[in-house]
Amino acid sequence: MSFPPTRAVGRGAAWYRGDCHVHSVHSDGELTPEELVVRARAIGLDFIATTEHNSAAAPGAWGHLAADDFLVVLGEEVTTKTGHWLALGIDPGQVVDSNHQVRDGLIDRCLDRVHRAGGLCVVAHPHAPYPSGDFMFPFRGFDVVEVWNGLWTSDRPWNADNEAALAEWGRSLAADIRTGSWRPAMGNSDTHLEGQMGIPHTVVFAAELSTGAILAGIRAGRSWIAESADVDVSFTAHTGARAAGVGERLATRGGQVEVQVVVRGVPVGTVSFHTDSGKIHRVPLPGAGPGAVRWRTTAEESMFVRIEVRHPNGGVAALTNPIILT
Template sequence: MNFHIQLTRHLTPADQAAGPYVYLPFRLPQPARRLHVAYRYSAAISSDQVHGGNVIDIGLFDPRGHDFPGGAGFRGWSGSARQEFTIGLEEATPGYLPGPLPPGEYQIILGLYRIWEAGAHVDVHVQAELDPTLDATAPAPPSLAPRRLPPLPAPTWLRGDLQSHTVHSDARGTLEQLVARARDLGLDFLAITDHNTVSHHPFLPTLADERLILIPGQEVTTYRGHMNVWGTSRWCDFRCRTDQEMAAVIRLAHAHGGVCSINHPKTGGPPWEYSTDLPVQAMEVWQGPWPHHNAESLALWDRLLAAGRRLPAVGGSDYHCPADKETNFLRLGQPTTWVQVDEPDVAGILSAIVAGRSCISATPDGPRLDLRGEAGGQVAVMGQSLPGQGGEAPVHFTVEVWGGQGRTLRLVADGRPALEQPIRQEQAIVHASLPVARYMRAEVVGDMDPALLPVDAPPVDLRGWRWALSNPIYITGA
């Protein structure tokens, strides 16, 4: 390395109150073959801890700029998961984008996640291997060629997981290890949603095949809530503090073909502190094992539906792939989202999610639900609408359940239980005519058998777990 600079900063709670991000600029006088950044800060604690120290995240923008939203010079982000990273012409530390390193002003971005009362002293060391003979052309953003799979009978149900993480953010497992686990479970699709980066996207086409559709994703991880973006390799900004700034990021995602979904709006999620009126296309109502406060997300979703909001529900495990054996309660495919698609590709899956033609099950093996309705001579499936019948006139519903034997089917009308019926067969069909004003959805409920818990599972309430959730059928003219 023939270039070195040290950047220092003392950060206080006042700095954090002024804004959650601080930039440390430095200038490369010539193109570089390699750039290495290492940082340390005082009183470092785990991001899971709330008190007693500091948590400071890190990332990098190159001379193309760091304007909000979606600064063109974004080169990567590692949160607080790494103390150093390297960017080269053809390779980079996971979470960062390889490519030319042109001369000009770079910005180290520090995220002030937690700053304790004593403040934090930060040291950043930047080293570079300069080479004036290099082409300084900026790297092109990653691109993905859509993979067309052999046609399937349409419409077809596919099962998959919509939130997962690898070594490209804060998990230890590789993309290859995550994909192997998905194949072992028989998943048809998998969204890989590493935090605040798209560095994993260029590798996805070579890992996907006719057995597994890989959805390019990113979890926009802000200090006020998380949001998945699926279906675009355009990096979507996380530097949001207000509803207006989050709306700008959503517009950016939509402009590049992305689908946006609120993640885990519940205690410990972390919760969603932005408005639920933002133009997202889905909500992660079920994240990880059911007792992890998912009842809060479900209750929020019911309130939104009862108020007239049409917002499809999805599930995601939030699985952080380990490098070796499973080490916690989170498991890939728990829960699993099922989608009914006309085309077995990324676009077909995302279209089904946006349309609400999907349901959620506790595991890849089910149980699974399908809900249909009929009123006024019209027929509707999940995500569609039926005309209101006025007063107490009932609407006819049919629910088909696979794998729910021994549990209870519950129909929920306008946020309140409208029918409960034991499921006594492996495949059951239930008919019901019920009054409904806004929406009807279905769920499978039942207690958890403690023998089915992992041996390292923490103490949890075994009562009233959800085993499957449908999306609603909406009622118009209410």
């Protein structure tokens, strides 16, 4: 099989874990495609995206690695002089030209080519600490922002560059939601070396395990970011008989909203609740077992609610996209 199929059998409509930013020996990674997939499956991932620098996935390198319970999404890391971005779900053999920069105004044309192929355009590591790592393009036209990138965090899964990206994204949420143009957050490992796979990764609710469904879930914000597969977060909001999950809208009809969070795999951490007013509530998690947290608000008080789960040292263990209250 030259290229991987765009659909796997999967588990139907379900939460799927995946790492959408990985590199193999076909660009500047140290692992073969076979080694990457073995490691992804071993840590509980359901899909990965191959994102070699400025090149398409090599024919025959990935197709035989797909399985009924594992999906390989074709992509590219478009590495320009003024920032990197991910083109996810592009056609087999498609290469997005990287010969553009913020001053020439060509970015919209490049994004349009990816969108015409049904793909997703992701701002990659916008505050990466190396030349061309700082993202200088406007976010307009991009679908998603990679607020958590694991490449420079092998000794710890969170650093100041990710903190800056998260803060930048968080500050823009209220205005973007109000105009109907908000961009979901995602997290990826940017794997190049042994031991990086899945730290972090994105957990997506998708109608099926297919490229189209996974990208649709990410595009809609039906996703959250996990430090590892040991971490699990359930995040819902309820008012009366109505309920909504991450990335969804909850019509409150003026009623009170109860937000419920259950966290597993983060002992002695904290859960913080963030709205258009910033961080407004923080609750400690127990030292053992799952931690269940509840908080109440209204649509008048909160345009949206999103969650951050942090370790005692301040590092992020998980964070979610918002539930929007109307």
